[in-house]
Amino acid sequence: MTRCRLCGSTALESVVDLGATPPCESFLAAEQLDAPEPTYPLHLRVCTDCWLAQLPPLITPEETFSEYAYFSSYSSSWVEHARVFVEDAAARLALGSDSFVVEVASNDGYLLRHVVERGVRCLGVEPSVNVGAAAREAGVPTLTAFLSPETGAAVRAEHGPADLVVANNVYAHIPDVIGFTKGLRALVADDGWVSIEVQHLLTLIEENQYDTIYHEHFQYYTVASAIRALASGGLALVDVELLPTHGGSLRLWARPEEAAGEPSRRVADVLAREKAAGLQELSGYTEFSARVAKVRRDLLRFLVDAAERGETVVGYGAPGKGNTLLNHCGIRPDLLPYTVDRNPYKHGRYTPGTRIPILPPDRIAADRPDYVLVLPWNLRAELAEQLAYVHEWGGRLVFPIPELSIVEVER
Structure with missing residues (x-):
């Protein structure tokens, strides 16, 4: 890796080097056990200009997600998490029968099934053929595609702008941060909302959660780096929630820049926490590697x-x-x-x-x-x-x- 994928800087510093591993979801069939198995470096670095922590894009999303082994519905607590989110979002945004909700990386319909149950028009955009098929079988309309600015524009042209775009546990999974963010902007109405859930780099480092570093995750966000990433596609952060999911996640509420207004107090509070933890200077990252080694020992x-x-x-x-x-x-x-x-x-x-x-x-x-x-x-x-x-x-x-x-x- 020579340049930051968000700001283009060459000022990348090592956070932790985990050696070389195979792609984490490439489970082997018995007949593959005597075949060679490719491995790729797993070395997390942070950009000291925009503070986006990132892995080099050695594996394309197409290699990982076209056929995928993870089905969200097998976790009952995750399905319940999604149900509560849909209930709260419907109240917060007054979603009704005339609304339109799009979820990007909608997996097997674990979240949108709750939207369907409320009688709200929706669409999932899911790149994995097998899990997308499971969603359709469950009654969740699903388009098999990766999100890009072109995909977002095509969905908007066919279905209209979305009142709410949901992107849970996908914002870390795409190497083209800027193109993906522009795709979100293409989907959402000019006065609509985007809700993103992504693991918080603050808790990853504080709680030694290094096993969540794998090739599917191309980057790891703080609120500070997320603000810059959202801006790259014309979105502005207006609110943030700290969630316990995945060991500590952010729920980012964003809107098109022209409709955003001032961010909430919670945004300032989390930014202050990140700064206090040293995540906008190298000192916040230097001891992580030693603590990872202790977990292993x-x-x-x-x-x-x-x-x-x-x-x-x-x-x-x-x-x-x-x-x-x-x-x-x-x-x-x-x-x-x-x-x-x-x-x-x-x-x-x-x-x-x-x-x-x-x-x-x-x-x-x-x-x-x-x-x-x-x-x-x-x-x-x-x-x-x-x-x-x-x-x-x-x-x-x-x-x-x-x-x-x-x-x-x-x-």
Whole structure:
């Protein structure tokens, strides 16, 4: 990487280098286990001119998202999060039967199904063929496409301008930040709203959430860098909410510049927090790499010690973030013989790079392991409830982030 993708600066400084890993959602079929597996550098840098943290665009979105392994509806807490958002947005923006809502990267319709239920006209724009098909089967109108200024203009010409454009957990997933933002502007009405949810770089660094660094995420935002990114496409930030999702996320409320007005007090408050944390100077980034190394050492020490004691550890979940953690730590089936996942798409496949088998969740009850390593730690409350049954044989849960935590489960 030689230039910042947002401002064009060459002033890029290293934040953390995680070596080289395969794409995090490239799960392997059994017949692929003897084939070569490409890996790509995973090195996060920050631009000291606009403070956008970013990875080099080594993998195109087309390679990752045309066929995708992640289906949002398998997380019940995420579906509920979407339902509450739709309810609140409908009240906030007075959405009704004459309104139009577009969601970009709408996945399997996990959010827009709540819009459909309210009788509000909507459209999903989803690049992944397989998950888009699942959305249509669920009754959510979905266009299979990547968002660009041209796509946004075409949707607007056919369906009219959107009163609300939703872009949840996608603003980090596109290397062409400026083109994507212009696409959002093309979709939204001149007096409409754009709502973006994206992981907050502040909590990523404060809470050691380095496993959310993977090739699908091309950049990591603060409010300060998001303001600049939105402006590149003619949008202005007017409000922000701090959310607990994904370990700490931003919900950015933006409008076309001509309709925006003054930003809320909450925007100023979060900007002040980021500045106090040193995220607009290099000092805020310098210790992150050392704290990442400690997470790795602690997890490996636990797994090796458990193995030497003859205790069994298995995994729960096969999320993208888990594959960053497994590859960075060098964890193989000798230390983690398998992991399980609720998504049938992943059953019978293997984690990229580390080649750990992925099995159905009922395998845990059958094997009664001593420990369950929870890889989607961001769903801690939901999964602690789902895994309460491991208490029956005295099993315990292990959470690796923000620091190693071994917990007893209560029924």
